[in-house]
Amino acid sequence: MSDDTTTATPSPDPSAANAGKSGTEPPDSSPSSGPGGAKEPDQRDLGEAYARGKRLTTDGTMNFNRDASIEDLQVGDRYIYYNYNYRSFSDSGTFRAVPVREEVLQWVRSRYVPVANYADLLDTLNQMQILVLNGRPGTGRFTTALRLLDSFVSGVISHVDSADDLNKFDESHIEDDRGYLMELSRPQAEALTERVLEALSGRLALKGAYLVVICHRDGQDHMLGGFARTCPPPNIDELVQRHLTEELRDDDCDVDDVLQQLYTSDDLRVALGATPKPAEAAQIAGFLAEMARGEIVLSEVERRAALLVRRQVEEWFAELSGPVGTLPEAIRMTAFRISLAVFHVSEYDVVVKAGAMLATTLLKKAKGDHAKKPEESLFAEDHGVNLPASRATMEDGTVSFGGLETPTKLVMFADDRFPVVLLSHLWHRHHKLREAVLEWLTDLSDDHRPMVWVRAAQAMGLFCSLSFSSTFTENIGPLAEAEGEEGERRRWYAAIALDHAARDERIAGPVFERLQEWRRDGSEAQQWTAAAALGYDIGLDRIDDALRELRVLGTPSERLSALQKAEYSDLVQVASRSIANLLTFGAVTTVLERISEWTRSRRQSVRDLARWSIAYLIHRRGYSRHVLVHAAGRSDLLGTANRMRWPLLLALLENEPDHTRGVSELVRWGLGGRDHGEVLHDQFRRWVQVAEKDPVCLDALAAFMPHLILGHSDFRRLQHLIERMRRDWSDPLSEDTALVLENSILLHDERTAS
DSSP states (O other): OOSSOSOOOOOOOHHHHHSSOSSOSOSSSSOEEOGGGOEEOOHHHHHHHHHHHTTOOOOGGGGGGGOTTOOOOOOOGGGGGGGOOOOOOOSSSOOEEEEOOHHHHHHHHHHOOOOTTHHHHHHHHHHHSEEEEEOOTTSSHHHHHHHHHHTTOSSOEEEEEOSSOGGGOOGGGOOTTOEEEEEOOHHHHHHOOHHHHHHHHHHHHHHTOEEEEEEOOTTOGGGGTTSEEEOOOOOHHHHHHHHHHHHTTTSSOOHHHHHHHHHHOHHHHHHHOSSOOHHHHHHHHHHHHHHHTTSSOHHHHHHHHHHHHHHHHHHHHHGGGSOGGGHHHHHHHHHHHHHHHHTSSEEHHHHHHHHHHHHHHHHHHHHOTTOOOOOOOTTOOHHHHHHHHTTEEEEEEEEEETTEEEEEEEEEESSTTHHHHHHHHHHHHOHHHHHHHHHHHHHGGGOSOHHHHHHHHHHHHHHHHHSHHHHIIIIIHHHHTOOTGGGHHHHHHHHHHHHHHTTSHHHHHHHHHHHHHHHHHOOHHHHHHHHHHTTSHHHHTTHHHHHHHHHHHTOGGGGSOTTSOOOOOHHHHHHHHHHHHHHHHTOHHHHHHHHHHHHTOSOHHHHHHHHHHHHHHHHOBHHHHHHHHHHTTOGGGOOOGGGTTSBHHHHHHHHOGGGHHHHHHHHHHHHTOTTTHHHHHHHHHHHHHHHHTOHHHHHHHHHHGGGGOSSHHHHHHHHHHHHHHHTOSSSOOOHHHHHHHHHHHHHHHHHHHO
16 A cells, blocks of 8 residues: 555456456457456557558658648640540530641650550551550550551541441541541440451451550450450550650750669659559659759659649549449449558458448438449459559558468558548548548447558548548547447547547647646546557657656546545556557657656555556567557667567567666566566466477576566565466476576576575
8 A cells, every 4th residue: 555645546456357347348359368367459460550551641742632722733735645535526426536636646656665565456457457455544545546556547647536336437437548546435345346346447448547446345355356455554664764865855964864863762763653654654754854954853753743643533533423323333433442542551351341331331322321332243353343443453461360460462552642642632622422431430440350440540540630620529539438348449449540640740739738638637538548549659759748648547546536436447557558558669768767667656556557567568579569660660679570479578678688677677576566466477477488489589588587586585486487387287388498497597596595
């Protein structure tokens, strides 16, 4: 009992930690046991999800996403051929042929980079008079078509527009020695047949004319005989070089120097993107040329390149304004892209299922509660449509589940800039849509998997950084006040959302002030949320202030009057967990020193907080530090990769042995506690169990255990622990392991006695 207080926090025990709690039910389908038997998500699952979602920010060159009034980037006509398109001139069914300007053809001749199968395309068009060029929009199909036709005709090349089908494109529409280019919609392309093409080929041959049909038919080239060929995009590096050469032809600039800078500068490679469209590569080449001439600086190149990403996002959202008949498919694809933005670098199933859930919500908003959810054929190859249409890729990877690393397929945007640009655009430009998305994100807070609820919370945090007052008041605040056992995950969700919002330097101050207000005057649920939030980056960035707040939050009995009865509070555990988290992130020295101070406090409540913090540190594993420290940008503090399953503190000492004294003093003090030292004993037993399976870890533990002995009572405590584990009925400690550990403490005890 404290000698200077009238109240004290009762010492939690395993039964108390599991009874009538509001803060220890795990947000995970396969939770692990924490100190005192408390259930919590595996720190590896939680840390991995947290680390992957940290990229969703509007800092650096992406800060233009904070502004709702940003104007679109204007580019000159020199890039228009990539998006060369004509509106439908008539719905009467007549064909209209509009000549392509000579300046456009000259531009294509000087800058075109042949695609990989260009020779085959030339040969097919030469033999058939017709070529069906199959490819996705934005891959340079139009430019390739122009270059092919320009190789065969000396007359005019015309772009043909019609609401009718190719079967009615007869001799009256065809002129001698002329090239024709026609773009078909998806339904028109699906209706195309080999018979129609054969008949039209004969009519074109009589006039010495050629036709290239541009369309998009996934995997159906074989159905059109020899007329269809796939049109791949050109090599991007060659395309950039060709455009740079033309842009700098009349300037005193070395193209090779500019290219060398592009290939060696990480910032410029990011600006170019992983898989830019040909049009984007051409425009970025123009930006690079301006930089080479000294007209703009690197940061402006990055800003303009990021705006090109937003232009793609605008095109995607424009699909929602299409005909009513296409609405379900447009909504389904939009929902998939929003889900992918939230769960960028996640399992494909997670993205698809969350996207389907959002699509149903959007359809109900658009058509009413009786709207059916978008459905696909049972046999549809959905990722063959979803990924290319969303500029996404799928790669082999791993995810953590229940603390175990499992192989899987991860889906992601090809360009890391898409998630924040897409969600920011949604927030600023689609107000009604964002209400539905916020509702969806809130529903995801009830998902048991950290890979889902943590990432959803971070997306909510991004929205909070874009509009703090409304998102906090309407969405995050209510979650922070969720009561009872079922409300824990929602409070944790709110905590991570606020931590993520604080990544915006404009919002960090107001968020921290709100956490302080909750500490002073909030409900217990709000105080729990504040304590949880302070265990992440927002606390790390203000480490001294955060530890001071956590000390107060973690000693709730001190805020009771002399007449109030002190009962067990979850605040002790959540504050202790956050304190351990801050050390895990890298604030090692500060956290160790502060806990050490608390162990010497005259207040029982403060000493209890210290013991629970030590218990959580003993409970943690090395992979927690690996994931979170790496996420915090402190890779220099990591131990070797094969130490990730070691006890966290042992992994720490391997890389930072100077902390041996501080760590051993705290562990020794915790194990010697008469009140709930048994809780720490149970956690320390896990160290021995891990070491039994890893000889290198066993050597490290054997080297560390002598530091836990200051007197004979410490020796007896460790000896008793080893003996109990040796006699354990379920999982007895092997004799070899027991002897190694016993010898390490016996030798130390003998040296001390002599």
